[in-house]
Amino acid sequence: MEDTIVFIDAGFLSKLSKHFGKGKYLIYDLFELSKGIAKKQNSFCKKTFYYTAPPFISSKPTPIETKKKKGYDNFVEKLSKNKDFIIREGRCQRLKIDGKFIYKQKGVDSLAVIDLVNVTIDYPNIKRIILIASDSDFVPVIDSLKKRGVKTILYTYYEKGRKATFSTSNELIKSVHKYVLLEKEDFTICPIKKEKKK
Numbered sequence: 587m588e589d590t591i592v593f594i595d596a597g598f599l600s601k602l603s604k605h606f607g608k609g610k611y612l613i614y615d616l617f618e619l620s621k622g623i624a625k626k627q628n629s630f631c632k633k634t635f636y637y638t639a640p641p642f643i644s645s646k647p648t649p650i651e652t653k654k655k656k657g658y659d660n661f662v663e664k665l666s667k668n669k670d671f672i673i674r675e676g677r678c679q680r681l682k683i684d685g686k687f688i689y690k691q692k693g694v695d696s697l698a699v700i701d702l703v704n705v706t707i708d709y710p711n712i713k714r715i716i717l718i719a720s721d722s723d724f725v726p727v728i729d730s731l732k733k734r735g736v737k738t739i740l741y742t743y744y745e746k747g748r749k750a751t752f753s754t755s756n757e758l759i760k761s762v763h764k765y766v767l768l769e770k771e772d773f774t775i776c777p778i779k780k781e782k783k784k
Contacts (some may be wrong), residue, residue, distance in 0.1 A: 590629035590739075591705065591712055592620040593698060595719035596638035597691050602743050605752070606770040617671050618776035623716060626766075627739055632712070635672050636665070637698045639691040642678040674701065695723050702727045706734045716741060718768070722755035729761055737763035741772075 594616070603612045617634055624631035641654040665671050676693035702724070705712055715731070717724060718741045728738045740762040744754040759765050 587628060587630045588714055589632045589712060590624050590627070590714050590716055591709060592624060592631050592634045592716045592718065593702065594620070594634065594636045595694070595698065595721065596636055597694065598720050598742075599718055602752070602768060603773060605743075606773060612770075612773045613778060614773045614776045615778045616665065616776075617668055619772060620671075620716075622776055623718070623741055623772060627714075627716065629714060629716070631670075631716075632709070633670050633672060635674060635698070635701050637674050637676070637694045639676040639678045639694055642680045642689055644680075674698070695721060699724070699727050702731065705731060705736060713737065714739065714763075717762070718742070720744070720752065720754040720758070722758045725755070725757050725761045728758075732761075732763075739763060740765040741768050742766075743768045 600611065603614070604610065606612055616636065617631075620634040621631045641651065641658055643651050643655055647655070662673060665673060674694075674697040676691050676697060679690050679692045681688045681690065698719075702715070702717075705715060713735060714737045716739045717728075720742045731738060738761070740758065742754045742758070742765060744752050744767070
C-alpha cells in the first residue's frame with residue numbers, strides 16, 4: 587500500500603457536509619475520513635493537512651462570536667492531539683455588502699499551495715497525493731507536482747444545472763491524475779468515537 591498525504595480545504599468540506607446533511611452539518615471524524623478516502627485509493631494516509639480559518643472576532647466580541655470562537659478552539663485542540671493531523675490557519679475577513687455582513691476566508695489557499703509545493707522536499711518518497719477541494723487556484727501547483735513525478739487524486743463534488751450549489755472547475759479536473767466525487771457515505775462511515783471515561 588502506497589503512502590499518501592491528504593490535503594483538505596475545510597471551507598469546501600464544511601459546505602458539502604451541510605449540503606449532505608440537508609442544512610445540518612454532518613458529524614464525523616476528520617482523520618478517519620482521510621484514512622478512508624486514502625484506503626479507497628489503495629493508499630495509506632501518512633499525514634493530513636487541514637486548511638481553515640478561525641471565526642471572525644470583532645474588537646468588542648458579541649456573545650455569538652465568543653461562543654463560536656470557544657467551539658472552534660475546542661475543535662482545534664482535539665484535532666491537534668493527533669500528530670499526523672496538521673492544521674493550517676488563515677484568517678476570516680468580514681465585509682459589508684448591501685447592508686449585510688459577508689464572511690470570507692483569507693490566506694487559506696495560499697497556505698495550501700505552499701505546502702503542496704514543498705511536498706517533494708518535505709516528503710520525497712510521496713508520489714501520490716489526495717486533494718479534497720474544488721478551487722481552480724490549485725491547477726498551477728498540481729501541474730508543477732506532475733512534472734516532479736507526483737500524481738494528484740482529486741476528491742470533489744459538483745452538480746449539473748444553472749442553479750447548482752456546487753461546481754468544480756473543468757481546468758482543475760483536467761489537471762489531476764484522477765478525480766472522484768465525494769458521497770454522503772464517505773462522511774457517515776466515519777463516526778466520532780466517544781472517549782471512554784477513566
